Amino acid sequence: MITGNGVYPKKVDVTNCDKEPIHIIGKSQAHGVILACDINTLIISQCSENSGAVIGYEAENLKGKHLSCFFPEELISKLKHFENEKVLLPEITIENKRFLVISHSSEESLILDIEPFGEGLDPVIFQDQLTRIMNELSASRDIEDMGKRAASLVKSLFGYDRVMLYRFDEEWNGEVIAEEREQHLESWLGLHYPATDIPKPSRDLFLKQGVRIISDVNYKPASLIPEISPLNGKPLDLSRSELRAVSPIHIEYLQNMKVGASLTAAIVLNGKLWGLLACHHYSAKFLNYHQRQSVKFLTQVFTNRLAVKTTGVFIEEMDRAEKIRKKLTQKMAATGEIISALTQQDPLFTDLIESSGGAVFFEGDLYLTGKTPSKEQVLELISEVLNNKEDLFHTKNLQEIYSKASEYKDIASGVLSVKIGDKKDNFLIWFREETSQTVDWGGNPEKKELVEGGVRYLSPRKSFEKWTQKVSGIANPWREYDFEAVTSLQEAITYQIVLQQKEEIRKLNERLTAVNKELKSFSYSVSHDLRAPLRGINSFAKILLEEQGEVLNQEGKRVLNIIINSAEEMNNLIHDLLRYASLGQEGLEKKPVDLSKLIGEILETINVKEEYPGAEVKIEKNLPIVNGDRRLIYQLISNILNNALKYSSKVEAPKVEIGFTEYPDPVFFIKDNGIGFDPKLKEKIFGVFSRLVGEEYSGSGIGLAIANKVVEKHQGKIWVETEKGKGSAFYFTLSA
Numbered sequence: 001m002i003t004g005n006g007v008y009p010k011k012v013d014v015t016n017c018d019k020e021p022i023h024i025i026g027k028s029q030a031h032g033v034i035l036a037c038d039i040n041t042l043i044i045s046q047c048s049e050n051s052g053a054v055i056g057y058e059a060e061n062l063k064g065k066h067l068s069c070f071f072p073e074e075l076i077s078k079l080k081h082f083e084n085e086k087v088l089l090p091e092i093t094i095e096n097k098r099f100l101v102i103s104h105s106s107e108e109s110l111i112l113d114i115e116p117f118g119e120g121l122d123p124v125i126f127q128d129q130l131t132r133i134m135n136e137l138s139a140s141r142d143i144e145d146m147g148k149r150a151a152s153l154v155k156s157l158f159g160y161d162r163v164m165l166y167r168f169d170e171e172w173n174g175e176v177i178a179e180e181r182e183q184h185l186e187s188w189l190g191l192h193y194p195a196t197d198i199p200k201p202s203r204d205l206f207l208k209q210g211v212r213i214i215s216d217v218n219y220k221p222a223s224l225i226p227e228i229s230p231l232n233g234k235p236l237d238l239s240r241s242e243l244r245a246v247s248p249i250h251i252e253y254l255q256n257m258k259v260g261a262s263l264t265a266a267i268v269l270n271g272k273l274w275g276l277l278a279c280h281h282y283s284a285k286f287l288n289y290h291q292r293q294s295v296k297f298l299t300q301v302f303t304n305r306l307a308v309k310t311t312g313v314f315i316e317e318m319d320r321a322e323k324i325r326k327k328l329t330q331k332m333a334a335t336g337e338i339i340s341a342l343t344q345q346d347p348l349f350t351d352l353i354e355s356s357g358g359a360v361f362f363e364g365d366l367y368l369t370g371k372t373p374s375k376e377q378v379l380e381l382i383s384e385v386l387n388n389k390e391d392l393f394h395t396k397n398l399q400e401i402y403s404k405a406s407e408y409k410d411i412a413s414g415v416l417s418v419k420i421g422d423k424k425d426n427f428l429i430w431f432r433e434e435t436s437q438t439v440d441w442g443g444n445p446e447k448k449e450l451v452e453g454g455v456r457y458l459s460p461r462k463s464f465e466k467w468t469q470k471v472s473g474i475a476n477p478w479r480e481y482d483f484e485a486v487t488s489l490q491e492a493i494t495y496q497i498v499l500q501q502k503e504e505i506r507k508l509n510e511r512l513t514a515v516n517k518e519l520k521s522f523s524y525s526v527s528h529d530l531r532a533p534l535r536g537i538n539s540f541a542k543i544l545l546e547e548q549g550e551v552l553n554q555e556g557k558r559v560l561n562i563i564i565n566s567a568e569e570m571n572n573l574i575h576d577l578l579r580y581a582s583l584g585q586e587g588l589e590k591k592p593v594d595l596s597k598l599i600g601e602i603l604e605t606i607n608v609k610e611e612y613p614g615a616e617v618k619i620e621k622n623l624p625i626v627n628g629d630r631r632l633i634y635q636l637i638s639n640i641l642n643n644a645l646k647y648s649s650k651v652e653a654p655k656v657e658i659g660f661t662e663y664p665d666p667v668f669f670i671k672d673n674g675i676g677f678d679p680k681l682k683e684k685i686f687g688v689f690s691r692l693v694g695e696e697y698s699g700s701g702i703g704l705a706i707a708n709k710v711v712e713k714h715q716g717k718i719w720v721e722t723e724k725g726k727g728s729a730f731y732f733t734l735s736a
């Protein structure tokens with residue numbers, strides 16, 4: 001929320017506190033001086049207004065001067081080398097007061113934090129401090145024990161009234177997991193604090209800065225003069241300054257707790273803020289730079305130990321899950337039964353991670369195991385929630401996103417699911433029971449707003465009385481190792497499914513090859529075994545007619561002619577049938593086909609003039625070139641055209657028209673004014689052997705089935721418009 005002019009806003013309230021730009025607060029704490037100069041020229045550009053009071057040089061006098069006017073050469077010479085890093089410069093003494101100067105850069109500015117030397121620290125004691133920290137933390141048994149030791153070390157080394165280890169949960173609420181305090185103070189151990197107590201900007205700054213003190217909560221912050229950097233016209237970024245003033249909201253918050261000074265050190269695990277070491281003192285308290293470095297060292301040792309310990313847990317959990325996964329995978333591989341391997345006999349897939357029950361949804365069937373919602377509820381959950389989620393979905397509070405889940409929150413507040421198989425509509429689901437928790441808040445977290453004069457302000461909580469809340473509908477959170485475990489099982493199952501599919505395809509292929517072989521030998525036998533005797537009948541009938549024709553009477557000749565014609569017809573039928581059967585097996589040889597030329601050839605073969613002397617055939621002149629298999633398209637058009645001529649041959653003035661319309665791809669048509677047929681049979685006629693006419697028209701009933709197959713192979717469509725006695729129009733498309 002850098003406001004229009006890019007400065008720290010005048011008022012921070014609930015609507016903007018989570019974006020409060022604390023880094024450009026433009027003020028220093030009172031105990032030290034922030035001084036900024038041009039990183040190249042070392043000419044002083046800004047200085048906090050308390051410089052007169054702290055180091056004896058008025059801010060106004062410093063401005064525009066070179067650093068060397070006020071600081072010894074020894075210090076200046078160090079500046080050149082370490083501009084980017086934070087550097088502790090040689091100590092300076094002004095009017096008998098010792099100061100430490102810490103420098104770092106920020107854009108065009110070099111920032112010097114000048115702060116009192118504070119209590120002297122004997123190097124031997126310092127070294128001893130560090131050794132104690134190392135030894136104590138290394139000897140800790142677990143995270144809780146380590147927290148206790150860290151808190152007690154800090155308390156004994158630095159003397160804060162209360163030292164707490166504060167741990168964040170997934171929603172950034174915090175819990176005090178270790179505490180050391182003065183006897184008279186009440187314990188805050190186990191108390192929770194809402195995420196709003198440490199809003200995002202503060203958390204971000206902790207990541208950048210590490211250790212930070214507020215030496216006097218009741219101090220008056222000193223503004224930078226001038227407020228905006230003359231070097232770039234922007235407010236000075238004080239994110240990394242040791243002396244940066246504190247957000248007024250935070251000050252009020254601490255004041256409400258009666259805290260006089262504080263120290264906060266970030267514990268960062270894997271780049272993420274894990275927790276804070278938070279120290280409170282009930283009067284002003286300053287810790288010098290060296291002491292703060294010791295605290296920083298402590299948090300680093302703490303983080304290292306934490307990383308080792310959490311990695312240890314992670315590895316242990318992964319190891320355990322890996323063993324289960326292996327057993328499940330072996331069961332699947334041995335039986336080839338994915339579902340029963342997951343849901344029957346030890347181990348079950350629900351043993352993979354901590355869960356109270358689970359469900360497998362596979363190819364429309366649902367299998368439940370352990371404590372789960374009812375079948376109907378799980379099916380509903382899948383269709384209403386899980387289907388719309390990512391491959392891996394998890395929640396520890398299902399009812400929060402899906403209100404129906406409140407009915408079964410005791411059994412399934414936590415849900416973790418992965419999609420399995422290639423279609424991604426199969427699921428493995430794990431459920432976790434509600435862990436009814438009682439959370440002790442440090443004050444009622446919901447009562448944090450204050451409305452004054454109609455404006456909503458963020459009012460840091462005034463009361464820190466323990467406020468107990470029963471939290472329902474929440475399960476133990478799913479951890480990183482749970483995700484790792486379920487994804488590796490997901491991969492194993494998917495692999496198994498693919499294996500099975502491969503096997504199925506192999507078997508199908510085998511069957512198909514066998515069927516194909518059968519079909520081929522069937523076609524072969526049809527063509528040979530049937531056609532040979534047919535040819536015999538035909539030839540002998542013809543011989544008989546030629547040689548013995550004279551001795552036969554009229555009736556005998558007529559019967560012989562019928563035999564000859566029938567044999568020819570049967571031969572044609574077998575020919576067509578074989579052509580149809582062979583169509584299925586051939587691949588397409590696509591190339592550009594000139595339809596006008598092709599139709600010319602077809603008409604010539606049909607011998608229209610001789611065969612259909614009365615017919616008028618009209619052909620569109622500009623038929624397009626299409627991309628397709630010429631031989632097949634020939635069969636397609638030849639069949640439809642033959643039909644058009646045949647079924648219009650007995651009407652008066654038969655007329656056949658061939659053309660196309662373009663929308664946007666060409667739709668071809670062949671229209672006739674022939675006998676037409678009942679439109680109810682529009683689809684039926686494309687099947688094999690469907691004939692709607694009797695012997696008055698020759699034919700096998702296969703022509704349109706061939707046409708249909710050709711179009712199908714070209715990914716096109718074919719259909720007919722017709723009316724009995726009025727003619728028919730056949731349409732087809734061929735995709736490019």
Ligand code: ADP
Nearest residue numbers: 643647676685691692693699700701702703704
């Ligand atoms: P056929 O060899 O009998 O013509 P088809 O498969 O080519 O076989 O056609 C199937 C049936 O569809 C035909 O028997 C006929 O009844 C009907 N038919 C096909 N084309 C037409 C047409 N242009 N006009 C009327 N009927 C037709």
